Amino acid sequence: MKSDREAPHGKAEYLRKPIKSLNLERIQTISELLEAFNQTSFQSRTLAMCANIYVDMLEDPERPTIFLGFAGAMVPAGMKGVVTTMVRKNMVDVIVSTGANMYHDFVEAFGEHHYVGSPDVDDLMLRKEGIDRIYDTYTDESRFGAVENMITFLADNLADEGLNSCSSRLFLYKVGKIIDEKGTKKEKKDSIIWNCWKNAVPIFTPALSDSSLGLAITEHHVKFVEKGRSPLVIDQIKDNYEILQIKKASSKTGVIYVGGGVPKNYIQQTAFLERQFGIPDAEHDYGFQITTDSPQWGGLSGCTFDEGVSWGKEKPGGKYATCYCDATIALPLIVKATLERCKNLDKRSRLKFKF
C-alpha cells in the first residue's frame, strides 16, 4: 500500500522504534529469536511479522477460518511434519495444495521415502537407476507403481459405486480413508491427508490432473472409456462451489501462502468468488506469505498483498506480511514460534465444515 494517509508527520514519529542489535547470547528459544527480529531489518523482520500475524489470527476471538496454500515440493523436502502439526494443533482449517504434494504424501504413507541427494549429479546416471531428482532430493521411481495402483482402483471403485463426479476435495477425503485402512501404521500418522481426514480439514487440489494422482486417475479413465463405461469425473467447478460454502460460512478469514501458483491464486479468488454472489466484505482479514518470487515479474506468485487490496482480495487495513525466503527455512520458524506463543491450540474450537 503506497498511501501516506496514515503516515506519521514530523521526524519524531518516523523515528520511534530503534533497531536493536541482535544479542544471540540472550536468546534461547525460536520464539525469542523471532521476537528479537521485530527490531532488526529486511527479511528477518518480515519473518517476525508473519509469526505475529499467525498469532493474531489464532488469538482473534472471532477465530478466522485459516486457508493454507501449499505449493512447491514441500513434502519431498520434509515439510510434511510441519503441516501435520498445523493440522493437529488446529492451526489451519482448509488446505489448497498442488497435486504433487498430496501425491508425495500419499506414497510416504505407505512407507516409501524421499532421499537426501545432490543437485550436482549426473542426471543420466539417475535415469538409468530409475531415480527421479527434485533439486537435491531423490525418489525411487520403481517403488511408486504399486502405490499408484491404489489410486486407480479407488477411482474404479468410486465409479462402480455410482459416483459420477466429485470434487478434488471429496476425492482426497476418500484417499484419506484408504490411507487409514491400508497405510503403514507408523507412517500414516505423519500423513497430511490422513491427519486432514481425521481432523475434518478439507484439502482442495484444483489442478489434480496435473500430478501423479491425476495420472493414476487417467489410467482409470482410459480403462473405463475402453470398456464403454463412464469414468469418475473430478469436477473442478464443484471445488469452487464447495470452497465458496466455506468462505460464506466464515465471518473472518486468514490466508497463508507457502509458495505461489494455483494454491495461492485459488485462495485469493475465494474473496472474488464470494463477492460475485453479492456478498460484501468478502476480503481476507489476515494473511502472510512465504515466497522466493518477486513482484517485479508481474506474476501472481510474487504479487504483494497490497496488489490484492486493489482487487478486493484483501481487506484494506488488514494484517499482512510477506517474507521473501525459502519456505523450508521460514515455515518451520514461523510455526514453531507460533506454537511456543499460543497455548492449548488443539483444545480450542474452530469452525468445521460438512459437505
Add this chain to the structure above:
Amino acid sequence: MKSDREAPHGKAEYLRKPIKSLNLERIQTISELLEAFNQTSFQSRTLAMCANIYVDMLEDPERPTIFLGFAGAMVPAGMKGVVTTMVRKNMVDVIVSTGANMYHDFVEAFGEHHYVGSPDVDDLMLRKEGIDRIYDTYTDESRFGAVENMITFLADNLADEGLNSCSSRLFLYKVGKIIDEKGTKKEKKDSIIWNCWKNAVPIFTPALSDSSLGLAITEHHVKFVEKGRSPLVIDQIKDNYEILQIKKASSKTGVIYVGGGVPKNYIQQTAFLERQFGIPDAEHDYGFQITTDSPQWGGLSGCTFDEGVSWGKEKPGGKYATCYCDATIALPLIVKATLERCKNLDKRSRLKFKF
C-alpha cells in the same frame, strides 16, 4: 547435466570458441543481435540458444509437435500478439495456459483493455475506483461483468444441449466460436483463443476453475444446482486423455515454457503419462524455457531440463536451453529472431489434431 562423459579433454578443446566483443554498430536486426549473443555470455547467450533451438525444432524434417506452456499475466502485459503470431505462423501446435491468460484474452476480444499503470500507487484508491492492478498494469473491473456473463451462458447452453462434461480443451474451443460470432471484429483477430480456434490449435487449461472463467462457470453451476439440474462438468481427467492422444500421435515433441506453474508441469508430465501407458521414448526432444525463478528453491517452476532427464521427461542428448529473464523481454526477442530466420512457416504443414 553434470556428466563429463562427453567433455573435452585437454585445454585446447575447452578453449575453442572465443567470446566476441559485441559490436552494436554492425548489428541491424534482432536476429543479428541474437546471432552475436552466441558468442557473449550469461543470459544473453542462453537467449541466443533458445532461438537456435526454436529454429531447430521448426526446421527438423520430422517437425516435432510443439507445446507452449503459458503462465504469468502475459496477456495483460501485451504478449498476446506474440502468441497469435506463433499460432498463425505455425510455430506452436498445442497451448497449455493458466485460466487467467485465457480469460484476459477473452475480454480483450470484446474490446476491453488493460492499461499502462504504475506499481507505486495507492491500492486503496484503485479499489475505490474499481481498478484491479497487476503490478504496473490496470484493468477496469466494471467492464468485465457483461463479458463474463457470456461464459456463464455458454455453460448454460452446453448443459442445455445435453453435454454433461467436457475437457477444458473443448470448452476453450467453444469459447473460440463465441468470439468468432460475437467478438469485436478488429479485436478478435488479435485473440489467442480465436486464432487457435481458427487454426485448430488446442488450448488446455487444466486449472480452469482457478480463474475468472472458472468463476463464471461456477455461477452456472450454482444456478443449475439450485434448479436441481446437472451442471456442465469440466473434466480435467479428460484433458489428460486428450493431451495423451496428441502426445502419442507425435513422433517427436518440443516444449516451450513461458514461466512455470501448472502449464510447465502439465506439459512435462505428458512424457510421463505416455510412458505410463507403456510407450517408450516418450521424452521430449527439444525444449527451451524462459523463467525468472531459480533452481535452488527446489520447485518445478525453476527446475532445469537436466532435472527433467532424471525423470524421463526430457531426452538425454536432446536440445535444451533455459533463459533466466522476464518473458516480456525474452519471448519477443526469441520469436522475432526465429521469424527472421525461418521462412514460409505459415505454408508448412504440421500435424493437426481431431477430437
Add this chain to the structure above:
Amino acid sequence: MKSDREAPHGKAEYLRKPIKSLNLERIQTISELLEAFNQTSFQSRTLAMCANIYVDMLEDPERPTIFLGFAGAMVPAGMKGVVTTMVRKNMVDVIVSTGANMYHDFVEAFGEHHYVGSPDVDDLMLRKEGIDRIYDTYTDESRFGAVENMITFLADNLADEGLNSCSSRLFLYKVGKIIDEKGTKKEKKDSIIWNCWKNAVPIFTPALSDSSLGLAITEHHVKFVEKGRSPLVIDQIKDNYEILQIKKASSKTGVIYVGGGVPKNYIQQTAFLERQFGIPDAEHDYGFQITTDSPQWGGLSGCTFDEGVSWGKEKPGGKYATCYCDATIALPLIVKATLERCKNLDKRSRLKFKF
C-alpha cells in the same frame, strides 16, 4: 516514490493509456521494439523507459555529465564493445568500474581471449588445465602472467619517476597509454581503457586493490618494500577528490548503473560528497539501472532510485527507471535503441575534464 501527491484522481485518469498487444510482424528495428515496449508491461516496459531516459539525457540542451557504474564480469561476457561504442559516441563521460572489468579489458588489449564455456563442467578438471571459469565463460590463466607483469613494471616506473601516490583514475590513464604503445593493433581499438584514454573519459576503480590489477601492483609494492623503497600508493581518497571536481563542474548529472556494488554506490555518493561541501542541488537529475538484484534484501545493489531520493542522491521529480534483467541482454538493447534514435552523437560537444 510512494507519494500520491501527483496521482490521478478519478478512474479515467488512471486508465489513459491502453496496453497494446505486441505485433512483431510490424517491428523491424530494435528501436521500434523498445518503442512498442512502452505499451507492454513488467520489465519490457522498464527496458523501454531506460532507453527513453537515455535519449532524454543525451538530448537535454544542458547535456548532463553521464556517469556509468560498471560491475559484474561484463568484459569477459563480451559487453566491452557496447561500452567502447558508448565512449566513442559521446554517450558516457565518466566510468566507475570494478577492477576486474578493467583487468580483463587490459589483457584482451594484448590479444588474449575469454572463451565460450559451460556452467556444467568439472571444475577440478579445469583447475588441472589452468582454466578459470566465470559461470559459462573460460579464461586461460597461463596467458595472463606476462600481461600482468606490464602492470607491475608500470607501477615500478611511476615510482621511479617520483610519483608517490596517484588516484586509480590516473593509474588507469597511464594504463591507457601502455595499451596505446604496446597493445595489439587491432585489439586495442576495442579496449575500453584505450578508448577512454583517447577520448578523455576518466575511469575510476575505487577498489583497485580488489582485482588482478591490484595484485600486480602488490608485486611492485612487495619488491619496493623489500628494497627499502617507497612504493607507488594508489590513493583512493584522491579519487574522491577528483570525482568531486567533476561533479562540481557539472550543472546536471545522469547516472547509469550496470549492476551494483562499489561502482553504483560510489556514483550515488558523489551527490552526497558534493553536498557535504556545502553545495546545494547536488542530486543526480537522470538515472537508469539494470540489475538482477531486488530491493527486499536491503542492500545498496538492489535499492531503488526512490530510496535514493530520501538520501538526497536523486532529485525528486527526476527521471529514473530500473530494469530488472541480466545486463548482457538489457544493456545492448538500450544502447542500440538509443543509438538509433540519437543522431550524430559523436559530433556533439560535452564537458571534458582536466586533472
Add this chain to the structure above:
Amino acid sequence: MKSDREAPHGKAEYLRKPIKSLNLERIQTISELLEAFNQTSFQSRTLAMCANIYVDMLEDPERPTIFLGFAGAMVPAGMKGVVTTMVRKNMVDVIVSTGANMYHDFVEAFGEHHYVGSPDVDDLMLRKEGIDRIYDTYTDESRFGAVENMITFLADNLADEGLNSCSSRLFLYKVGKIIDEKGTKKEKKDSIIWNCWKNAVPIFTPALSDSSLGLAITEHHVKFVEKGRSPLVIDQIKDNYEILQIKKASSKTGVIYVGGGVPKNYIQQTAFLERQFGIPDAEHDYGFQITTDSPQWGGLSGCTFDEGVSWGKEKPGGKYATCYCDATIALPLIVKATLERCKNLDKRSRLKFKF
C-alpha cells in the same frame, strides 16, 4: 563441482539417507532445528550444512584462520551483535567489510541509532525530514555530522603525527581506539570496531573511500591540500600486503561470506595473491556463504565455491556450502547453532596477527 568421480554407483548408494519429515514438536533449540535440517531439503539443508562447516572449522585441531566477508547493510539491520559475538567468542579472525557497515558501527558507538521503518513510504517526505532510508530502516541524517567530524579530525591528527599513508586496516584500528576513548560507555561494547580493536581482529575495508568514512577523510584531504600539506593517504595496496602476511602465516583458512561484493572477492583473491608469490596450496580449506544472488548472472557475488575451485581459490575436496537466503535470517541461525555446539570457544587459542 560437476564431477562424478566420487559419485555412488548403483541405486542403493544414491538412496542411503532418507528425508526425515520435520517434527517441530520434538525440537527445542535452534541447534536441534538445524540438526533436523540435515535431513530436509533445499535451503534448509544448505543452512544446516553451513552450521556444520562452521563447527568443523572451529573444531579443526589446526584451527584455520577464519575470514569473514561482510557486505550489505548488516549493521543498520541489527546484525552488529551477531558479529560482536563472533569476535568475542573467537569465531572469526579477520573481517573484510564494506566501508558502510563500519561507518554505521562507528556512529552507533556514539549512541546514534537506526530505526524500524517501512519500505512503503513517501521518500520525498523523508527527504524533507532529513531521514535516510535503507529499505525498511531509517537513519537521522542530522545526527551524524558531529560523529563524522571525529573521523576527519582523526585523519588530521594522523597526518599531523607524520603518518603519510596507512592501510584501511590500520585506520580502522585507530578508529577502534577513538571509540574506546570517546564512545558511549554502554554502546561501545556492542561495536564491531571496538571489539575487533580489543581482540586484535583486523578489519579491512578495501573500498574505504566508497563510504561516509571515506567522505569524512575526503574533508581532511581537501583541507590539507588547500593548506598545501600532504594529506593522509589510505594505501589500499598496503591492505593487500598485510592480508597477504596473514594468509601466509595461516596453515589453513576458512572463509565466510555474508553477501558478495568487494568483501567476498577480496577474501577469495587472498588465495590468488599468495599463489602469485609462489606459495602452493594457497586455496581456502573451508567456506560457507549466505547470499541472495544467483550464479546464472555470472557475477562474483553469486558465484559458487565450485567455480572458485577452477580458479584455485578453493581447495578441491574442501568443505563448502552456499545458503541462498537473506543474511538477516540465516546468519543468526548459523551462529547460534554453532555457539550451542562448540563450547568454550572464547577460551581457545587462535593465531593473532601483529603488524
